[in-house]
Amino acid sequence: MNSNKPVPEPEIIPDFFHDPKSKKRYERGRLLGKSGFAKCFELIDSATKKIYAGKIVNKKQQLPPKHKLMDMTSHEILIHLPLDHKHVVECHNYFEDGNYYAIVLELCKGGTLGELIKTRQYITEDEAHYFMNQLLRELVLKIGDFGLATEIDIDGKRKNKVCGTPNYMAPEILWGEEHGYEVDIWSMGCILYTLLVGHPPFETQSVKNTYSKIKTNEFYVPSRIGPLAGALIIKMLQAVPSSRPNVHQCLTVPSGPSPQQLLRDLDQQLFELYTSKPHKKVPILMDEAEDLAAIPMVWVSKWVNYSDKYGFFGYQLSDDTIGVIFNDLTKLLLHVDGKAIQYVERDGI
Structure with a gap:
């Protein structure tokens, strides 16, 4: 059976990128990762040979009508560029040419949790306890992707903007309700589940079905997961935001044997x-x-x-x-x- 649909040509990423403002020239290195909107490569400063991580966004890609690429990229830069914290990946620079937006970031050589799960499929409960402590206490891990983030300018203010990655998005966001820090506890619950099981709790073949499962709170904890970890996941993924634990309560859950x-x-x-x-x-x-x-x-x-x-x-x-x-x-x-x-x-x- 023949299809009349045109076969899209493979994207050809240039070997070099030029920053028109600083006149810097970057050589493209190996692919580090990719998302729905961008690809991340090593970017090597031709003058100093210093290696960065470069988030490259193709201006010509086709996105859903609600997504405006320029607005999304500008919003990410406005949030990320001013941040100066030892547990946030440093944003060094950004520029654009006729075909691409480029965000020049600190290169973290330790790998990502996503890469760990791809390699191991899932990790032990004590390893998950260690990583969750890092994320909640901000000890070692670095946060680096603000592409779908939002900013709370007044502490305690509720937001009604859709933000976050589909597999980790809380139900109140999908219902269009005002929301606060409770959505972060939900997302952390999804991360904990992913670390222990190997995939997000509401993952399906389509975003529509994923959203449906999130709204109905349809997930299960495998029997091989220990009772303490399983109970914490269920608490963090409560459909009612006020029923979820706060950060302190998450941290006080006991771990495995000492x-x-x-x-x-x-x-x-x-x-x-x-x-x-x-x-x-x-x-x-x-x-x-x-x-x-x-x-x-x-x-x-x-x-x-x-x-x-x-x-x-x-x-x-x-x-x-x-x-x-x-x-x-x-x-x-x-x-x-x-x-x-x-x-x-x-x-x-």
Whole structure:
């Protein structure tokens, strides 16, 4: 079956961009990412060789009638350019030519949460707890895309402007109601869900269906998600804005097991390991009972705690057995021969 629709030609991005005001020349590097309206490339200053991130917006692209590209780009620049904060990606410059708008940004080499999810599909609950703390406390992560943001000029003032990315947009925005900071808690709930599940809670094949699911609050939390994380997601994604927790309440939700708990669990494992194999015990005569050398002893010779960063606690025993305790309390044991690996469920099976 033949189609009469013209096949769109692939967009050819120029190798160099010229800023007519500063006379700077930027060489286009590798593609860093793309969105519905823009593509982000490395931009290399030809004079200094310093590498930036360049958000490139094609002026000739076709957008829905309600979206005016020039207004959207100007609005983003007006919000982003004056910001000076260590947890906001720095906006260095912007310019345009006949075909493109270009926003020159600080290059963050650590990658993005989106890239992490694409690589890993989803992360552990303790890793998600770590990243949520960064976002809510503004400790390490940087915010960098203000393309669909809005500005609150008076604290407490309610807005009625549609803003935000479709998959993370709160229902009151879609209903055209006035809204405030509660929409950010909703968006953070969507981010938490995405980190743990691998996709946004209301994601569908079309924006229309996504909006419909958001309005009806139609989502579910997979059974593999722990009760604490699942309960927090449900609270953050309440349809009624006033029912959602504030930032402080989100931060006070407990995380997974502490290092002390992991050590106690390790101690219990060692005890069970020792007592479950009586045929391997060295026979002890009563007259030798006071000789410590006659008692087989196993202890932790090395350990490393990555429970917050990567979701596991690793250790090596004095008999060269290596073990890993994951934050969901499942375990992996590498036996002394280096060939046999044993997986242990939460219940010890």
